[in-house]
Amino acid sequence: MMNWQLITELSDAEAHSHLIARADSAQLPETPLVAEMRQQGSVADARFGCAPFARITLLPDVLWHDSLTEGLLTALRPLLASPASESVVIDVTNVDDTVLAQLLRFLFNQAHRLADLQLKKADASTVRLRHISALCLPEQRERLTDVFRHQHAIAEGMIAARQLADLPSDRCTPQFVVEEAQRLCAAFPTLRCEVLDEKQIVDGSLGLLHAVGKGATCPPRLLAIHYDGATEGQVRCYVGKGITFDTGGLWLKEGAGMYTMKYDMCGAANVLGLMLTVAGLGLPVRIMGVLALAENAIGPDAMQPGTVARACNGLTVEINNTDAEGRLVLADAIAWASQRHPQARYIIDMATLTGAVVKALGYELSGLMTQDEPLRQALVEAGKRCGDEVWSLPLDARLKKQTESAIADLCNTPTNNAAISASAAWLLHHFCPPTIPWAHLDISGTALWREGGRSVASGRPIPLLVEHLMGDL
Numbered sequence: 001m002m003n004w005q006l007i008t009e010l011s012d013a014e015a016h017s018h019l020i021a022r023a024d025s026a027q028l029p030e031t032p033l034v035a036e037m038r039q040q041g042s043v044a045d046a047r048f049g050c051a052p053f054a055r056i057t058l059l060p061d062v063l064w065h066d067s068l069t070e071g072l073l074t075a076l077r078p079l080l081a082s083p084a085s086e087s088v089v090i091d092v093t094n095v096d097d098t099v100l101a102q103l104l105r106f107l108f109n110q111a112h113r114l115a116d117l118q119l120k121k122a123d124a125s126t127v128r129l130r131h132i133s134a135l136c137l138p139e140q141r142e143r144l145t146d147v148f149r150h151q152h153a154i155a156e157g158m159i160a161a162r163q164l165a166d167l168p169s170d171r172c173t174p175q176f177v178v179e180e181a182q183r184l185c186a187a188f189p190t191l192r193c194e195v196l197d198e199k200q201i202v203d204g205s206l207g208l209l210h211a212v213g214k215g216a217t218c219p220p221r222l223l224a225i226h227y228d229g230a231t232e233g234q235v236r237c238y239v240g241k242g243i244t245f246d247t248g249g250l251w252l253k254e255g256a257g258m259y260t261m262k263y264d265m266c267g268a269a270n271v272l273g274l275m276l277t278v279a280g281l282g283l284p285v286r287i288m289g290v291l292a293l294a295e296n297a298i299g300p301d302a303m304q305p306g307t308v309a310r311a312c313n314g315l316t317v318e319i320n321n322t323d324a325e326g327r328l329v330l331a332d333a334i335a336w337a338s339q340r341h342p343q344a345r346y347i348i349d350m351a352t353l354t355g356a357v358v359k360a361l362g363y364e365l366s367g368l369m370t371q372d373e374p375l376r377q378a379l380v381e382a383g384k385r386c387g388d389e390v391w392s393l394p395l396d397a398r399l400k401k402q403t404e405s406a407i408a409d410l411c412n413t414p415t416n417n418a419a420i421s422a423s424a425a426w427l428l429h430h431f432c433p434p435t436i437p438w439a440h441l442d443i444s445g446t447a448l449w450r451e452g453g454r455s456v457a458s459g460r461p462i463p464l465l466v467e468h469l470m471g472d473l
Helices: 032-038 061-065 071-081 097-111 138-166 174-185 198-203 207-213 261-281 326-340 355-361 373-386 397-403 420-429 462-471
Strands: 003-007 018-022 044-046 055-059 087-091 131-135 191-196 221-228 235-246 286-296 307-310 316-319 346-351 366-370 390-392 438-442 448-451 454-457
Touching: 003 138, 032 044, 032 055, 055 071, 061 071, 071 097, 087 097, 097 138, 097 373, 138 174, 138 261, 138 454, 138 462, 174 191, 174 221, 174 235, 174 261, 174 286, 191 261, 198 207, 198 221, 207 286, 207 307, 207 326, 221 261, 221 326, 235 261, 235 326, 261 286, 261 346, 261 454, 261 462, 286 326, 316 326, 326 346, 326 420, 346 373, 355 366, 355 420, 366 373, 366 420, 373 390, 373 438, 373 462, 397 420, 420 438
Parallel strands: 003 131, 018 055, 018 087, 087 131, 235 286, 235 346, 346 438, 366 390
Antiparallel strands: 044 055, 191 221, 221 286, 307 316, 366 438, 448 454
């Protein structure tokens, strides 16, 4: 649990806090130590002679206005990896709005660490950050109160998604995700869960989801989370890929490529986190979040290369690569969502779908693919405002040959191994009616935070989606 408060005097801060500020801040105490630290011209950090603070960190002004490279967060990460105090005081009197949003999400997200999963013996003496004091000017208090409340709710959703995604896949099965979602949603009267088990998936003709999940001992699930923050109005739909573990199926991955595949359900986890954030903020909208949950396993019942499966909208897909399973479960879930809400305001899906998007955009940008120009522009601008950016990739009829099949309506991967990310999106667009604006987010690069050779869930793109949603109210 992370608490926060706004203060206008440093004397109101928690005792023995870690003070973090701009080097040229007018709010700093006039002491010889601070004067010496100001002269360094780079990150200045002190643990001794800091009374009444436990630690003082001064950072160059440029970092407080660098929303592009997250320079401020890069500087703070090693400092807060082992906090000197349970309380931090941040001078927010002069900081770029986007950087402030990034900073607050970073600080609030300190409430979750891998040790919290209780899978490793914990060190009881470890200091955890538990309280944030923000030093502001009196005239800033009202505006910043809304900013803090907003970013805290976003971080709460991110943490829920991260905690779920970080769990080992032997625990985090499709059914486990359903039960955890039901438990978390029960705290909000505006949220209700609807679950399709393996029999209902077959009976509902979700043949693509069934094909992916039928080879596993843990059967597939389709979970729809409904948010009723309003009694009328168009429903906004979000769909997440929830492959709780991806072996590649009979198109078996190499061991090294399989290691992080417990995170192949980050799209679904982020849909859950988004729904919890929206409920926490009490937004006056109607939303449906759909989690397509399955394990892509090997075994006697696993789907085979060359299998033809039929989606719930009637289209058939030749599965020429069983390791391209994410687009299959997404396709069925998108079609199912469009049938439930044929007048939906939009459908946005998100998935750790292709390694190709990482090669194209790296780890900082999510790939955006859509044919709806207003939706494209709105998502791009929302990403810039909140610091959770997307980059648009082309999606048009020039990709048609990439999904042609001689035996079925579509095939799930291009045989020429070209335009992998856009080809996947081209496949998906067939499953959303043209009357509903649709966008695909490939978050393979951004769903994880990578540091020191290790990966953990990041909770992105929840900030992007909340920012877009707030701009669409």
